[in-house]
Amino acid sequence: GNSVTQMEGPVTLSEEAFLTINCTYTATGYPSLFWYVQYPGEGLQLLLKATKADDKGSNKGFEATYRKETTSFHLEKGSVQVSDSAVYFCAQARGGSNYKLTFGKGTLLTVNP
Amino acid sequence: DGGITQSPKYLFRKEGQNVTLSCEQNLNHDAMYWYRQDPGQGLRLIYYSQIVNDFQKGDIAEGYSVSREKKESFPLTVTSAQKNPTAFYLCASTPQGRPGNEKLFFGSGTQLSVL
Numbered sequence: 001g002n003s004v005t006q007m008e009g010p011v012t013l014s015e016e017a018f019l020t021i022n023c024t025y026t027a028t029g030y031p032s033l034f035w036y037v038q039y040p041g042e043g044l045q046l047l048l049k050a051t052k053a054d055d056k057g058s059n060k061g062f063e064a065t066y067r068k069e070t071t072s073f074h075l076e077k078g079s080v081q082v083s084d085s086a087v088y089f090c091a092q093a094r095g096g097s098n099y100k101l102t103f104g105k106g107t108l109l110t111v112n113p
Numbered sequence: 114d115g116g117i118t119q120s121p122k123y124l125f126r127k128e129g130q131n132v133t134l135s136c137e138q139n140l141n142h143d144a145m146y147w148y149r150q151d152p153g154q155g156l157r158l159i160y161y162s163q164i165v166n167d168f169q170k171g172d173i174a175e176g177y178s179v180s181r182e183k184k185e186s187f188p189l190t191v192t193s194a195q196k197n198p199t200a201f202y203l204c205a206s207t208p209q210g211r212p213g214n215e216k217l218f219f220g221s222g223t224q225l226s227v228l
Contacts, residue, residue: 004155032213043117043203043219044156051214089155093213100171101212105155 002027002094006104013111019077021107023064023090026071031092033057033066033073034101038087047075047088080111115140119204119220125228126191126198134189134223136204142218144210145187149173150201150222159202162187163210191225199227 007022025033032051036044048057053068062077073090090104117138126132136145144163148156158171162181176195181187191198202223207215 036217041221043205043221044217045219046216100158100161101217103156105153 002031002092002102004090004092004102004104006088006090006107008105008107010108010110013080013109015082015111015113016079017111019075019080019084019109021075021088021090021109023073023075023104024071025073025090025092027092027094030068031094033064034091034093035062035064035073035075036089036091036103038089038106040086044089080109082111082113085109085111117204117206117218117220119202119223122221122223124223124225126225127228129193131190131192132198132225134191134202134204134225136187136189136220138185138187138204138206138218138220140206140208140218141184142206142208143184144207144212145181146205146207146212146217147171147177147179147187147189148203148205150203156203159189161210198225200225 003026005024034049035047037047038044048059050057050066056065064073064075087106087108089106091101120135146161147159150156157173159177160179162168165184168181178190204220205217
């Protein structure tokens with residue numbers, strides 16, 4: 001079935017370090033892919049998305065490229081800030097009408113000053 | 114400001130008791146969703162509703178029930194049949210029920226614990 005696998009955390013970085021959070025998916029066809037972020041005590045917010053192969057989603061300095069050949073959608077940021085500390089979820093849309101999302105288990109990122 | 118309001122923020126359930134979690138949105142969205150979040154497990158879909166007076170089971174509907182009598186409201190009842198209810202519950206909505214094409218808007222969640 002359709003699934004999303006992302007790297008287990010927690011990930012701890014110093015401010016201004018480079019961030020990569022790996023995400024791979026299994027699916028029939030070509031799903032849309034997403035990264036959602038959850039700040040402490042809050043719901044999730046959409047960070048970025050890509051709807052077809054080779055698309056790059058970007059927002060707030062974060063980027064992820066839809067790689068069909070490796071079925072991946074890794075999240076990257078060149079220089080993290082303390083305010084980026086949160087849980088990051090990779091997700092894919094499944095179903096012919098894109099009416100459901102399958103989420104990964106989430107990766108906790110902590111950025112220290 | 115438009116958004117999704119979940120209440121209460123914290124809820125405690127006694128054994129054998131049914132409890133209801135509230136979710137209200139003023140975004141005029143057609144579709145609403147309930148997710149359960151467990152540590153290290155990500156989000157799992159419980160129920161969703163794409164239109165008033167209609168709803169469908171998600172991946173883990175057993176032990177839960179919902180209603181959608183009004184467009185803006187989608188309450189979730191955790192019944193006594195749900196043997197492991199302790200989790201963080203998130204309500205979400207989209208304009209037209211296509212979360213693959215539309216952004217999901219989330220509430221701030223309800224933490225349910227068993228006494």
